[in-house]
Amino acid sequence: MSTAPFIVFGAPDIEEAEIQEVLATMRSGWLGTGPRVAAFEKAFAELKNAQPAQVAAVNSCTAALHLSFVAAGLKAGDEVITSPLTFCATANAILHTGATPVLADVDPATMNIDPARIAEKIGPRTRAIVPVHFAGLPCDMDAIGALARKHELAVIEDCAHAVEALYRGEPTGTLGDFGCFSFYVTKNVTSGEGGMVLAKSERDAERIRMLALHGMTRDAWKRFSDEGFKPYQVVEAGFKYNMMDLQAAIGIHQLARVQEGWERRRLLWARYQQAFAALPVALPQEPPAHVRHGLHLYTLRIDKARCRIGRDDFLTRMTRAGIGVGVHYTALPEHPYYQQTLGWRPEDTPEATAIGRETVSLPLSPKLTEAEARRVIDAVHAALGA
Numbered sequence: 478m479s480t481a482p483f484i485v486f487g488a489p490d491i492e493e494a495e496i497q498e499v500l501a502t503m504r505s506g507w508l509g510t511g512p513r514v515a516a517f518e519k520a521f522a523e524l525k526n527a528q529p530a531q532v533a534a535v536n537s538c539t540a541a542l543h544l545s546f547v548a549a550g551l552k553a554g555d556e557v558i559t560s561p562l563t564f565c566a567t568a569n570a571i572l573h574t575g576a577t578p579v580l581a582d583v584d585p586a587t588m589n590i591d592p593a594r595i596a597e598k599i600g601p602r603t604r605a606i607v608p609v610h611f612a613g614l615p616c617d618m619d620a621i622g623a624l625a626r627k628h629e630l631a632v633i634e635d636c637a638h639a640v641e642a643l644y645r646g647e648p649t650g651t652l653g654d655f656g657c658f659s660f661y662v663t664k665n666v667t668s669g670e671g672g673m674v675l676a677k678s679e680r681d682a683e684r685i686r687m688l689a690l691h692g693m694t695r696d697a698w699k700r701f702s703d704e705g706f707k708p709y710q711v712v713e714a715g716f717k718y719n720m721m722d723l724q725a726a727i728g729i730h731q732l733a734r735v736q737e738g739w740e741r742r743r744l745l746w747a748r749y750q751q752a753f754a755a756l757p758v759a760l761p762q763e764p765p766a767h768v769r770h771g772l773h774l775y776t777l778r779i780d781k782a783r784c785r786i787g788r789d790d791f792l793t794r795m796t797r798a799g800i801g802v803g804v805h806y807t808a809l810p811e812h813p814y815y816q817q818t819l820g821w822r823p824e825d826t827p828e829a830t831a832i833g834r835e836t837v838s839l840p841l842s843p844k845l846t847e848a849e850a851r852r853v854i855d856a857v858h859a860a861l862g863a
């Protein structure tokens with residue numbers, strides 16, 4: 478066992494500004510959805526070159542996905558094509574609308590959904606495509622957009638890894654009809670828990686804001702403001718998905734440092750690429766010139782035949798060395814629920830399945846010190862006997 482302190486995977490970089498803002502929010506007496514959420518939405522819209530009326534802050538990316546799917550009109554009997562190499566929330570949110578997720582395998586080089594496989598899965602019931610910008614690398618949005626136009630499909634981008642990513646200069650989340658972002662603790666920008674919808678149409682964003690708060694026509698903080706009491710009306714059976722000011726208090730300052738965090742991760746990323754170049758592991762592909770990578774995850778592939786150690790043993794060795802590691806992701810068809818209810822089989826998406834069995838994510842938090850980065854690098858070499 479290592480005696481050095483454990484390096485927590487995805488440790489958030491919380492600074493004094495967030496702490497003071499949380500305290501100020503608590504002292505203000507207004508913890509719920511209010512002025513800080515509005516300020517966070519405004520700052521987020523600016524980052525994305527969008528209008529504040531196009532965004533809606535919610536309490537998770539899962540909620541953002543669910544509300545986008547509802548706003549896109551998905552219902553029972555519809556099919557939605559997505560990636561097998563994603564967090565379960567992507568598929569679960571589709572299921573919660575009554576629609577059926579359909580998997581199109583990934584391109585092993587990019588780990589992103591392969592447009593050629595999407596084309597094979599489009600049928601008479603297909604209504605939408607949900608590309609997941611894996612690790613922060615934008616999907617092939619030219620090809621996906623062309624398929625969507627040809628077959629009149631909605632595009633809902635899962636941007637949980639891709640808050641900083643650009644595709645041909647355009648921010649991810651603005652390429653499809655909806656973009657869904659996560660501010661979960663391990664993500665590049667965190668609010669503890671939180672999410673954001675970025676909708677192409679302001680009307681969709683308006684409806685999502687309403688659906689996020691019970692389907693009521695007026696925000697509570699406006700109802701009780703000094704403009705006077707205004708009763709609400711329920712116009713749809715909505716959800717309880719609103720973000721709190723307490724969460725936005727964290728998010729506002731995280732967002733203000735988004736570029737700083739990205740620069741720091743870019744240095745770490747480059748350092749890893751160089752340090753592992755001679756090892757018998759597969760490294761992430763260098764991003765093509767027309768994209769800006771969000772640099773959310775740094776993943777290695779541990780092929781047992783080449784590395785003489787399996788991925789799971791590698792995870793154990795890293796953990797014993799005091800390095801927190803992650804698996805993104807075990808392919809969705811490996812999970813019993815989807816096998817039992819949808820009949821998915823790992824062999825039907827062989828690329829995602831192989832990645833899911835071989836992949837490991839290394840710490841990439843901007844909080845990582847030089848000495849900690851050195852420890853990660855040394856531990857990888859030691860684990861591989863190199």
Ligand SMILES: *Cc1c(COP(=O)(O)O)cnc(C)c1O
Nearest residue numbers: 537538539564566637659660661
């Ligand atoms: C984290 C994540 C989600 C879910 O985000 P929450 O904010 O935790 O709901 C969805 N999709 C992907 C790809 C993710 O990484």
